[in-house]
Amino acid sequence: MTLGWTTAVLDTDKPGGWAVARSSEGFLYDDNGALFPREWLKRQDLAILAEHGIGHLDGEPVYLLELQRPDEVPGCSWKGLRAFMLEGDHTLYKVLGYAAQIGTWAREHRFCGNCGQAMLQVPRERAMYCQPCELRSYPRISPSMIVLITRGDEILLARSPRFVTGVYSTLAGFAEPGESAEECLVREVREEVQIEVKNIEYLGSQCWPFPHSMMLGFHAEYAGGEIVCQEDEIEDAQWFNVHALPPLPASRSIARYLIDVYVARRLGHAEPVLPG
Ligand SMILES: NC(=O)c1ccc[n+]([C@@H]2O[C@H](COP(=O)([O-])OP(=O)(O)OC[C@H]3O[C@@H](n4cnc5c(N)ncnc54)[C@H](O)[C@@H]3O)[C@@H](O)[C@H]2O)c1
Ligand SMILES: [Mg+2]
Ligand SMILES: [Zn+2]
Structure with a gap:
């Protein structure tokens, strides 16, 4: 038995296992968490659009x-x-x-998206298939660059109007067709703050499922x-001294990791680990 989480395409005709339920309101949960015995969950009065073995x-x-829709289940939210x-x-x-x-x-x-016909789930593969035009659609992943720009003891952080009040973060942006990760980074930084950068160093990546970004840090x-x-x-956007930082992004985000790594290196502390 493999411990932890591994993705797979499972046959939905087989009974048993755990299930999670998702609607426009997020995931169903109770005191035991968001995983429910699947057969029990399917006996509840739920408007199921699709089932996926994940x-x-x-x-x-x-x-x-x-x-x-977000149906009501007794004892759950x-x-x-x-x-x-x-x-x-x-x-x-x-x-x-x-x-x-x-x-x-x-x-x-x-x-x-090509002919407008209904698509079917391909068995044993994570793909939707259109029979008339043989088009296959795979899960969408959007590569996004995220970068911490530094100048000695100072780091450049910015605020989007969408952020929680007071929070400053690193610059980020989606890759466009035709550009490398580094070209995207240079373009995004120019667009957002009109700064030029050098010595670009890749530090790691993180899945960011809001809704389907792959962050390259x-x-x-x-x-x-x-x-x-x-x-x-x-x-x-401002230069902040590593000794006087504003409120920062959530600790599990790669934005926070990029900041914490630099601050740790600068102050000679142990480096943090990037959450996957
Ligand atoms: N995990 C983290 O630490 C972290 C931190 C910052 C940003 N992010 C994520 O990075 C991503 C990009 O950041 P941003 O919002 O600054 O991007 P951005 O600077 O490219 O600007 C956002 C704009 O890009 C366009 N857009 C939206 N979805 C797109 C797509 N899939 N492909 C191309 N363009 C698209 C829209 O016009 C949107 O307003 C977002 O998903 C954001 O949530 C993650
Ligand atoms: Mg951006
Ligand atoms: Zn088609």
Whole structure:
């Protein structure tokens, strides 16, 4: 038996195992968490849009019930994925993050983008298939660059109008077709703050299932320019001394990891570990 969480495409015709239920309100949970005995969950009065076999947790099969609406189940409530990321057990968050991405992708690929016909789930493969035009659609993953820019003891952090009040974070942005990770990083930094960077160093990656980003994390050094914030996207950007940092992003985010690694290196402390 493999301990921990591994993804797999499971046959939904087989009975048993665990199940999670997802709706527009997030995941169903009770005092025992968000995993329910699957046969019990399917006996509840739920409007099931689709079922997906998504993997194994400690060797036990796990399924996703994708619901049409947030139905009421006695003794249970609904909670968004972000709350599971912020508070809960990390392995459970990984299961739910994967479930959310599969559920969103399957829901958004019920019809072929080429001919408009209904698509079918391919058995034993994570793909939706259109018979008339033989198109296969795979889960969508959006590569995004995220970078901490530094200048000696100072780090560049910015605020988007979408952030929690007071919080400053690293710069980030989605890759466009035709560019490398490094080209994307240089373009995003220019667009958002009009700064030039050098000595780009890759530090690690993180799945960010909101809704389907793959974060590629970098450190870069300041090379020139004055901060000019991009209208609408960046509310404020500043150089902060590592000894006087503002409120920072959640501890499980790669943004926080990039900041913590640099601060640790600068102050000679032990380096943190990047949460997957
Ligand atoms: N895990 C972390 O620590 C962390 C920190 C910061 C940002 N992020 C994530 O990084 C991603 C990118 O950051 P951003 O919001 O600053 O991006 P961005 O700077 O590229 O700007 C966002 C804009 O990009 C466009 N867009 C939306 N989805 C897109 C897609 N899939 N492909 C291309 N363009 C798209 C929209 O116009 C949107 O307003 C987001 O998913 C964000 O949540 C994660
Ligand atoms: Mg951005
Ligand atoms: Zn088609």
